[in-house]
Amino acid sequence: MIALIDYKAGNLTSVKKALATIGADVFVPQSPGDLAEASGIIVPGVGHFGATRALDQSWIDAILARVGEGRPLFGICLGMQWLYEGSDEAPDCPGLGLFSGRCFRLGTVRLQPDRNIKVPHVGWNSLSIERRMSIVEGVQANAQVYFTHSYAAPRSGETVAITEHGGAFTAIVQRGQVAGVQFHPEKSGDVGLRILRNFLELVG
Structure with missing residues (x-):
């Protein structure tokens, strides 16, 4: 069963529908203890980084415990940003710290400031794959x-794919599970x- 974390940062309906399309069994945990039942965890989300404060220390501890046990974790949009150390959008709000760096x-x-681009970045854009990892298996x-976002994660050695919009940012990241x-x-x-199917393959 895939745990889909609901912290009131966006509508889960479209994510649930997509997961149902590929045959995933999904539940929405009501408390951190429910994550014990999860074979994998998805953290979706849209909006302000400060919304992640709703995931208090008990949720953080439970998620990190499951990751420590080797259960796959997948972040979408704001959920991906939360995997990093933090964001300039809410400087006093820490992220999970599973990936190094802060979202900007x-x-x-820093090297290519461009104040003329449209923010938020909304619409279709292309991926440039830099590392062939399991999450992009079969992706051309x-x-x-x-996309629909105003902040993004920097490139790093764990970046799998980048996208350009006023400079390059990490569009996909992966380390292990x-x-x-x-x-x-x-x-x-x-x-x-x-x-999403590739993530389910990680779950097994």
Whole structure:
């Protein structure tokens, strides 16, 4: 069973529907203890990084415990940003710290500031795959996916794919059983469904 975390940062309906399309069994845990039943965890979300404060220390401890046991974790959009150390959007709100670095506002990339780009970044854009990892198995180079966000994670050695919008940012990240995507796979057609299937393969 896949645990879909609901912390009131966006509608879960489209994510649930996409997961049902690929045959995933999904439940929404009501308390951190419910995660003991989860074979994998998905953290979705849209909006302000500060919304992750709803996931208090008991949720954080439970999620990290499951990750420590080797259960796969997948972050979508804001959920991916939460996997990092934090975000300039809410400087006093820490992330999980599973990936190093802080999320930044689009157009303020240190080496390529571009104040003229449209923020938020909404619509279809292409992926440039930098590392062939399991989360992008079967995904073609330059595949198009759907974004809606104002902040993003920096490139690192764990970046799997980047996208350009006022500079490059991490669109997909993966280390072992932990992965995240900045775009919305549930709104990205066959490419998004393939990535969700790849996560289910991690779950086994």
